[in-house]
Amino acid sequence: MGTISLAMPWSPGESAVQALMHLPPDMDNPTASFMTPQAATMLARAPTIAVGALDAQARPWATVWGGEAGFAQPLGNGVFGVRTPVDRRFDPVALAVVDGKSEGELVKEKGVGRMVAGLPIDLVTRKRVKVYGRMVAASLGRRGGGGGGEDGKEEEGSEVKEVGYEGDDDDGAGEMQLVVRVEQSLGNCPKYLNSKTITPATLHPELLSDSPNLTPEARALIAKCDLFFISSTNGTLDMDVNHRGGPTGFVRILPSSSPDSPTTLVYPEYSGNRFYQTLGNLHTTPRAGLCFPDFATGDVLYVTGTTHIHAGKDAAALLPRSNLAVAITITAARLVRRGLPFRGTPAAGVGNAAAEPGNNTSLLGKSPYNPPVRLLAAEGNLLAQSGQGPQAEQELTATLASTQAITPNVARFTFTLSAPTPVAPGQWVALDASGELDTGYSHMRDDDPTSLNDDFVRTFTVTWASGWDDDAANDGVAPIKPSTAFTITIRRHGPVTGLLFTSLSATHNHTPLAPLPIRGFGGGEFRVEPPAANHNNDDNLTPFVAGGVGITPLLAELAASSTALDPTRVALFWTLRRADAALARDVLVRQHPGLARGARVFFTGGGGGDGGDGDDDVDAVVAELRDERAGLVAVVEGRRLEEGDLRAVEAERWYLCAGTALHKAVVGWVAVGRGKEVVAESFNF
Structure with a gap:
């Protein structure tokens, strides 16, 4: 028998944000007013579920539970149950739904019950479904204990059992049993879901910090995250928990002039389904709870705070390239070591959204929809x-x-x-x-x-x-x-x-x-100084390391008639593809032949017999660069630049413009290894 669901209206907050983004006012709300078959299936199949709830102070929190499929099950009549290992000491959601009772007491709701939002999610298949409802009953106790007598009684029809325990050992590992009656459900798309294989793990929770001014360890965890979960609420009417994903480091931390100020996080709202259910809640009730899981270590950061939605020019001023961004000023936080009951490893993923990593293992599991990381204006974007x-x-x-x-x-x-x-x-x-x-x-x-x-x-x-x-x-x-x-x-x-x-x-x-x-x-700050300004330079040379078109800042300097830079006194280390040999000829032969006298050019890769101006042979271009009769004495190497190559020049200040890998290598060789100054062109846009 089919189920009929009446169309749900948009909330005032959702309508307000949709109007802010200039969307047509006649969009239908696809949210179902019951647990759909899709939601029931995901509950049974997903290895993890994100959960959102309010604490006694009406602050939203988010967490993530699970470890393997089967820990959550639909129980019929729009009800689902969860039985899963949890951190019974510091998990804010687990403690909130049982009013802090963590010794196995059964908490039964009277009336409509408290709000609970869930997101069963499978990161391998990149599937997720949002569910929202009211709690029926819950119990949080120590994991691994026995039962019997009063401590072992079962609540008929709720599938929640109180659990008794013997002994005083308490490592913080607990078991949560939760029953929720679903009032809303909605499937979501696979965009920005970075694929991971989930496996169960043992809990050993340890609270590392609880300051709203995040510690270096908490900041480092955020920096390595490529996803987080966010819970929000529409007053006391309903609530939502969902996923936000992107490239590693897409959540930024706003620099603060005061070391004691609460930390503010900023993340971009990427292009989505335009329902704006999370943002609608934040418009109405500007508070959110975030959960940052470290899938490799099992560490987890929980934060709750006040929010501000930035749109249009306001968003671009805060986070350039963004049309929408959210700032969260943290009011409470908990950084917990080994607080997750699972671990996750990057997986290839399945379906149309699965990335093709090729030989780059850093792309394994990454969503192809991820844009590049956007830096805050305050970070020097x-x-x-x-x-x-x-x-x-x-x-x-x-x-x-x-x-x-x-x-x-x-x-x-x-x-x-x-x-x-x-x-x-x-x-x-x-x-x-x-x-x-x-x-x-x-x-x-x-x-x-x-x-x-x-x-x-x-x-x-x-x-x-x-x-x-x-x-x-x-x-x-x-x-x-x-x-x-x-x-x-x-x-x-x-x-x-x-x-x-x-x-x-x-x-x-x-x-x-x-x-x-x-x-x-x-x-305009990246100006290559003339040799006279290069202090403590025994060779009176200005070393410049370029990768490919990273030569362009040097070309700009030499194009200005005001420059005091003598091209014959530039020690150029230039690495580029063999197929781009004609670029080296254009620069070193046609434009600035004086540069060739101190240039070492490193060609890598294959040339294919085309130097760039037509059918020029790459080897002919290389020979031209070495033509002593024309006054060109460039050293040409058919290999990658190495650390030893740079030791031929003793200078206190080096100039660098290259891609990420070469940039990192040169800084390591020159700045870290030799204690020299490296002035680098930045392309953090």
Whole structure:
């Protein structure tokens, strides 16, 4: 027999947030007013369940229980039961639902019962279903004890049993029995679920800290998390618990000027189903409980606090690239060592949302929908600087004027500005290609998952701007002469650069690229100082380590007529793909041959016989770099850069612009290993 569910209205909070996000007012609420077959199935099959409840002070908390399928079961008539190991000392939800009674006493509800929210979740299959209801009964006791007499009595029809115990040993491991009558249920999508295999583990809970000002250990746990659970409440009417996931480190901690202030957490609300059930609750009742599980160690951080929803420009000012973000100021917290009854290991996952890790084990189990980590403006996110200069007072656009292919995947693009704008050497430009690439909202997009949260704003180092050849305007004293054009040198990687590269083909049949809005010019702090400013430098050299197009900040410095940097006194260590050999020729032969005299170029990978300008042979390009008759004496290596290569230069200050792996290696070799200063270009956008 089928079940009929009347359509549920949106809550005032849900409607308010939907209106804030400019959604149509006639959306249907798909939440069922009963336990659906999907929910019943997930309860029986899921190895874990997140649970939310209110404590005696009406503060929401969240936790996660389980370890293997079968610990939760539908009992019929819209009721489900849970019997699972829990931390009976410090788990805030376990203690809240039994009013702190942890010696096996049976707590039976009278009337409607207290609110309980659940989320049975299977991280391998990336399936989850939200359930909400009212507690029928619960019992929390020591795990592993015997029964009998009064301590062993069973409550008929509730499936909850009181448990008796012998002896005084108490390691904090307990057993929770909970019965809930479901009033709402709703299936959720697999986005942002990072796949993990769950296995049971022994509980040995130990409270490490309970301060709302998080300790370094608590902060480190958050930094390694790629998911958390959040509970929220619509006053006393209903409540919700759900999952938030993303790349490792997607939850940020707001820097504080006071070491004694409560900690504030910030996380981005990624593109979802647009029901805004959690945010609707936070709009009505700005409090939330969060649970951060460490699947590797079994440690867990519980926090509860007050919340603030940031939307639109407010969100972008706090967390650049975000249209929605939530800040939680912690009012209470518990960091518990080995407080979880399970462990989790990354798994390949199943279904359309399963990531393909290839040879990169760090991607194992990661959702393909995860966007890159977004840094807070207060953490030094450089994109937060865009729009803060003189260009903020006008709407600037950049029109593509000319292109030059250097290699199959590296090219130079010159743009004209819609209005003269000061652009300094060392700055970057933030180009907005959303008008060309944004296809609008989709709930799921398995063919292009990362586009759901992509604002299509990209930052590129400006390698040349008109006016830079004016000595008076670039002497560091006179004001910067406004530029009317600028150039970027970029590698094809992703949709925005891909859009620009379509302009390279002489036979392309598409509408000319429309002017791109400029979000701003920023940076300017990364200036390569001349040798005279490089203190304690016995060799009088300026060492610069570049990876691929990481050469661009050096090109910008050399393009400015005001620079005192002598290219012949630069010790360049440049690693790039063999297929990009023509980029080395473009820089070291055509633009700045003086650089070749102190350059060591490290080619890696295969070349395929194409140097970039046509059918040039890579080996011919390499030979040209070594041409002593032309005054070029670059050292060319067919291997990766190694630590020993850098020991040829003794300098106190080093310059670095490279990808994450090379950046980390060079900092380790030079700064950590030798105690030298490393000035690095940051691309934390």
